[in-house]
Amino acid sequence: MxxxxxxxxxxxxxxxxxxxxxxxxxxxxxxxxxxxxxxxxxxxxxxxxxxxxxxxxxxxxxxxxxxxxxxxxxxxxxxxxxxxxxxxxxxxxxxxxxxxxxxxxxxxxxxxxxxxxxxxxxxxxxxxxxxxxxxxxxxxxxxxxxxxxxxxxxxxxxxxxxxxxxxxxxxxxxxxxxxxxxxxxxxxxxKYWAGCRxxxxxxxxxxxxxxxxxxxxxxxxxxxxxxxxxxxxxxxxxxxxxxxxxxxxxxxxxxxxxxxKGELSNNLRNFDRERVLLFDEKQVFDEIIAEKEFPLFxxxxxxxxxxxPDVIYAKFSNDRAPKWAIRTSMAACAPDCIQVEKIPDTAAAYEHMEHTRRAYALLAKRYEGTKIEINRCSEKDGNAKNGLVFEYCKGLTLEAMLDMCLDRADVEGFKALVAEYMEWLRYGEVCDGEEAVSNIDFIFPNILVEGDKWHVIDYEWTFEKYVPAKEIAFRAFYDYILGGARRKACRELLFQEILGFSEEEITAAVQKEQEFQRLISGDHVSVDAMRELIGNRAYELDGMLSHCHYADERLVAQLYFDYGEGFSEAHSVKLRDCFFAQKDLRIAYDIPKDAVRVRIDPCSYMCTVSIRSIMVNDSLYVGEDMETNGVWHSCGSLVFASEDPNIAIHVSGGGRLHADMEVMELPEVLAKKLAQDASEQNIMDKTKHFIKQRLKGKN
Known part of the structure; x- marks a missing residue:
């Protein structure tokens, strides 16, 4: 039923x-x-x-x-x-x-x-x-x-x-x-090889x-x-x-x-959990692509x-305000024919399609008769609301060609490509009037180089106004250096040597670009920004190694053994991997049979130590069984105003040492203040005890 x-x-x-x-x-x-x-x-x-x-x-x-x-x-x-x-x-x-x-x-x-x-x-x-x-x-x-x-x-x-x-x-x-x-x-x-869970x-x-x-x-x-x-x-x-x-x-x-190569640069997507960064995924993806192993990874x-399906490629540009949300697709409409389309993702984006169609006409007129070919577009099914159809262009992106120059350390080749880019960026500039048109989307991934032709395959951010060539070039350069660690080495060349920007001008230009991205995103928070808001970190390998080196130096305890001649470095052992959560010290160690005393140095900095237990075999040591250069605080912890804190106990016949304590580092001023207060309190307590005993004796 x-x-x-x-x-x-x-x-x-x-x-x-x-x-x-x-x-x-x-x-x-x-x-x-x-x-x-x-x-x-x-x-x-x-x-x-x-x-x-x-x-x-x-x-x-x-x-x-x-x-x-x-x-x-x-x-x-x-x-x-x-x-x-x-x-x-x-x-x-x-x-x-x-x-x-x-x-x-x-x-x-x-x-x-x-x-x-x-x-x-x-x-x-x-x-x-x-x-x-x-x-x-x-x-x-x-x-x-x-x-x-x-x-x-x-x-x-x-x-x-x-x-x-x-x-x-x-x-x-x-x-x-x-x-x-x-x-x-x-x-x-x-992503799993690179450090995602x-x-x-x-x-x-x-x-x-x-x-x-x-x-x-x-x-x-x-x-x-x-x-x-x-x-x-x-x-x-x-x-x-x-x-x-x-x-x-x-x-x-x-x-x-x-x-x-160069397309797979958006790899920080650990929304759900923290991760580590074992290598630059963009760079490794580039090598994987070069080796034709992408399907495996x-x-x-x-x-x-x-x-x-006929579609062989689709790219979504919908992490934006609805009026700019679109999708680009490539479809195999025949064995040797590929059709490129841009489709509005929302009804609000219809106008953006009309804008892009008009941008084609304006840019085609500006670059008419040159090696710059603006990718031809037409209305899909006779109406821009259905999308726009573009020619499929072949070639290497200017971005990939610049990367190839970096691969072979061809500085002059890199500079020559950028110089030619700047030349075409300035070509046909009109500073005012009705003829002014600026394509601020004239960035390296949007330029396909085929022989002596430069195909401009995307120009959606074209405006009928004058935008200085340096501002557009900065967008292209900034987009480029964000694409991987290796490209960041070009920062000085691109921003300072070619554009002549000061650090203040670079900062202002970055802020302007960020404002433009916020404008495109509209009211919603972008997917990339959500990773930051959720707050799961991505820890770089160098940072982790630095922390490990720090831990090796700081989170180390040391045991000294006295064979009747006092403690010495010669008869000591350093204990690593004995700290948990950076403050819980747990020691398990076999004491040599001939040792008469054992000294525990919990760390090498000023600290408080709360002793949970110190045992040898089944024997539990309490405060009065211990010799220490620290001062007992009224809360029951030891305060050490020395960078050589230690606790010693008497032993005989060897056995298994077990120690469990909490070690908290203290700033020098606080450590000395706490130690002084504890010492004064101990003296006061001893004085009171002595007076009480004397009074009892007189009675």
Missing amino acids: TKCEQVGSVMLDLTYYPGEDLYSDGAIEDELLAIVQNNPPSAYSQIIAEKKSWPVFYHLSPFRTNIIDWLPFKKTDKVLEIGSGCGAITGALARRAGSVTCIDLSKKRSLVNAHRHKEYDNITIKVGNFQDIEPHLDADFDYVLLIGVFEYGQAYIGGDTPYEDFMRICNRHRKEDGRLIIAIENKFGL EDHLGTYFSGLEGYHEGGSARTFTRHGLEQILERVGIDAYSFYYPYPDYKFMTTVYSDRRLPK SNSYLLVVGGA
Whole structure:
């Protein structure tokens, strides 16, 4: 018997719901439900910025849909979304397809999904265990989607071959000409080698090491996925490569359009956890691209089972104010023909398309008859609201050519390219009047060099006014040096030698560029800015090594052994790796049999020491059993106003020393003040004790 609930226009099918959620992320789900029940989707961006929370950002960000927004859905399509969760992509599917059937184990998450999309009457959410629901699903879906779900095949299916079985089961629900879409992290993704934690376990290198620590999720390399496809008997498939990863994708590549050197520079995406930076990922990606190994190290995969979409590349420029949000795509419209399109991402961006079309006409007129060729554009289907169609240009970006000069230490070649760039930047300048036009998007990645031609492939930020060439050049130079550590060495040449800028002028120009970026972003906080707001750090290797060297010098205890002749350096041992959380000192050491005393030097700086225990075998030492150059404070701690703090105890016959104490470094002034106060208090206490004893004697 079918059991249903209605949330707005969305239908929740509870026929196979067991009556309780068998999976929950806890309080965050209640928070998400409250947000979507009490706020319209237009408020989510502001809430995300205010909350500064990874789960809120992850579940409610509109940029999650980039992973599927480039696919060719039709309004007649029938879509199955497995593992729909809180509905990160459900709304985008409902807008573009005819009907969407969702499956999720959690009713709470399904309620979040339903409330945020309650205006859609083409969404049905089936709540319950996938294995209970699956036998009752249709087998004629145009799309079956598993976005961040396939890795949980063991939990969904179980058995000896869970991933093969999961793929086989999901694949049988698409129609013959339909598509199965799987988005998943790559076990060998470069980010994991570079110091990101594994997405599911939250530990370092666990996927690279074969998931020996366990866990319910498993990700795969391309080869691993292809082995599963082969065992299932699927041979019609294609791989796409979301960058930086599938969660917050900005660009998708394919085997027909792989990334080029210099393109993969946006690699700090550790929203959920802190990470380390073991190397410059941009530089390593460049080498991987040169070695033609990018598919092995792509951070994520989008696997398409069935016919390959015509789109071979898509780049989203929608982390902006709505009126400037667009998408650029390349489609293989014939074996030797590639069509480039810019599509408005919102209705508000229609005007930006008109602006870009007009910019082409103005710039083409300015550079007519020169080697500068402005990439020709025309209205898609006769209307700029549908987007713009551009010619596909070949060549190397000026950015890549400059990098090649750096690779071979060709300073003169580098200078010559920049000089020619400056020449064309100034060409046809008009300082005022109706003829003034300035393309401030004349930056190195937007210039393709093919023989003696320079193709300008992007010019969306063109204005009908005069902008000094130096200001535009600064944008190009600044964008270039942000692209990797090696490029930063060009800073003085580009900013000071070529532009003649002082440090004050550089600072002012940087601020102006940042203001322009804020203008483009509009009211919402950009994805990059969210990483800073959430606050998970990225620790550089040099900084970690410096801290390790500091720890080696500072977080070191030392034991001295007295064999009847006093303590000496010759009879001592330094103990490293004995501090925990920088202040908890724990020592376990075998005392030589002939030693008569042991001295513990907890550190080499002024400090307070709270002794939890000092034991040799089963014997516990208390304060009166210890000799120390510190002063006992009334709180029970030792205060050391010396950089050679020590505690000595008498021993005999050897044994196992165990010491557990808290060591807190003190500034010199405070250490001496506390020691003086404690000494005066001790003298006062001893005097009082002496007087009491004398008075008792007289009585």
